[in-house]
Amino acid sequence: GESVGLHLPTLSVQEGDNSIINCAYSNSASDYFIWYKQESGKGPQFIIDIRSNMDKRQGQRVTVLLNKTVKHLSLQIAATQPGDSAVYFCAEYNTGTASKLTFGTGTRLQVTL
Amino acid sequence: EAQVTQNPRYLITVTGKKLTVTCSQNMNHEYMSWYRQDPGLGLRQIYYSMNVEVTDKGDVPEGYKVSRKEKRNFPLILESPSPNQTSLYFCASSLFTGGGSEQFFGPGTRLTVL
Numbered sequence: 554g555e556s557v558g559l560h561l562p563t564l565s566v567q568e569g570d571n572s573i574i575n576c577a578y579s580n581s582a583s584d585y586f587i588w589y590k591q592e593s594g595k596g597p598q599f600i601i602d603i604r605s606n607m608d609k610r611q612g613q614r615v616t617v618l619l620n621k622t623v624k625h626l627s628l629q630i631a632a633t634q635p636g637d638s639a640v641y642f643c644a645e646y647n648t649g650t651a652s653k654l655t656f657g658t659g660t661r662l663q664v665t666l
Numbered sequence: 667e668a669q670v671t672q673n674p675r676y677l678i679t680v681t682g683k684k685l686t687v688t689c690s691q692n693m694n695h696e697y698m699s700w701y702r703q704d705p706g707l708g709l710r711q712i713y714y715s716m717n718v719e720v721t722d723k724g725d726v727p728e729g730y731k732v733s734r735k736e737k738r739n740f741p742l743i744l745e746s747p748s749p750n751q752t753s754l755y756f757c758a759s760s761l762f763t764g765g766g767s768e769q770f771f772g773p774g775t776r777l778t779v780l
Contacts, residue, residue, distance in 0.1 A: 561706075587768075596670075596756050596771030597709070642708065653724060654769065656701075656709040 561640060563661040572630040574660045576643035581624060583645035587654070588617060588628045591640045600628070600641075630662075638664045668693045670772035672757050678778045679747055687742045687775050689757030697760045697767070698740040699724070700732065702753040703774075709756065715740055716763055747779040 566572045578586065584605040589597035603610045603617045603626075610617050616629040626643050640661050644654040670691045679685055691698065699714040701724075711724030715734040729751055731743040740759075744751060755775045760767040 594773075596758075596773050597769075598771070599768045602768075644709075653711055653714070658706060658708040 561659050561661045563663060565663045565665055566633045567665050568633060568635060570633055572628075572633045572637070572662060574628045574630075574641050574662065576626040576628075576657050576660075578624050578626060578643065578645040578655075578657070580645060580647060580655070581621075582647050582649060583655075584648055585646040586617070586619060586626050587644045587646070588615075588626075589642045589644060589656075590637075591642065591659070593639075597642060633662075633664050635664050635666065638662055668770070670757055670759055670770050672755075672772040672775050674775060675773065676776045678780065680780050681748055682746050685744050685747060685777075687744075687755060687757075687777070689740045689742065689772060690738050691740075691757075691759040691770070692738065693759060693761070693770065694737065695759035695761050695770075696737070697763045697769075698734065699758045699769070700730070700740070700742050701756045701758065702726065702751075703756060704753050712742070712755075747777075749779045751777065752779050753777060 587602040588600040590600050591597045601612045601615050601617050603619050614631045618627045640659045642659045643657045646654050673688045696717050700712040701709040703709050710726045712730050713724050713732040715721045718737050721732050757772040758769045760769045
């Protein structure tokens with residue numbers, strides 16, 4: 554598959570444990586945030602999003618937390634499975650400027666058996 | 667099946683030889699975009715289009731051209747490729763621009779310029 558990054562920070566988690574992936578965003582004016590998952594050889598895939606008027610949003614096995622005070626975003630994956638192994642990107646968006654998502658550099662999640 | 671397709675998936679070319687990477691979506695999306703992905707730099711936007719005949723530069727447009735003559739297609743053109751354009755390219759589309767509209771990505775095109 555395609556390599557998306559040779560020097561990505563890596564998080565190793567045992568199968569069944571919870572994973573927490575962190576992201577610091579740069580623009581205090583950003584008001585919409587998205588987490589993407591990228592598996593080897595594939596394009597990024599939407600996981601979950603959150604708007605700046607929320608602190609927390611839950612999906613199926615995933616939760617995103619937003620702390621605007623310190624410009625921090627986290628993705629929590631419950632009961633991590635081997636299929637969760639991928640690179641995870643956060644992206645920020647400013648609806649005032651429109652048109653452009655700004656992506657973080659990504660974190661590689663490795664799930665060990 | 668709703669999808670974004672790109673062709674070719676892999677391409678090796680030489681400096682200066684014009685090439686086009688095609689992108690097509692079957693979801694009737696208004697917004698389309700091209701990104702390049704490089705190790706340590708994440709995804710960077712090259713060009714985007716908010717609708718037919720409306721295109722604009724992203725963060726790294728130098729050396730690239732795009733066109734949007736039809737809603738479904740958004741080709742990326744490299745008039746005179748150079749080695750620093752060796753990268754992994756992704757096309758993406760979304761229903762509209764702005765928050766709340768999920769971007770769907772194509773499978774990627776790995777370009778090597780010798």
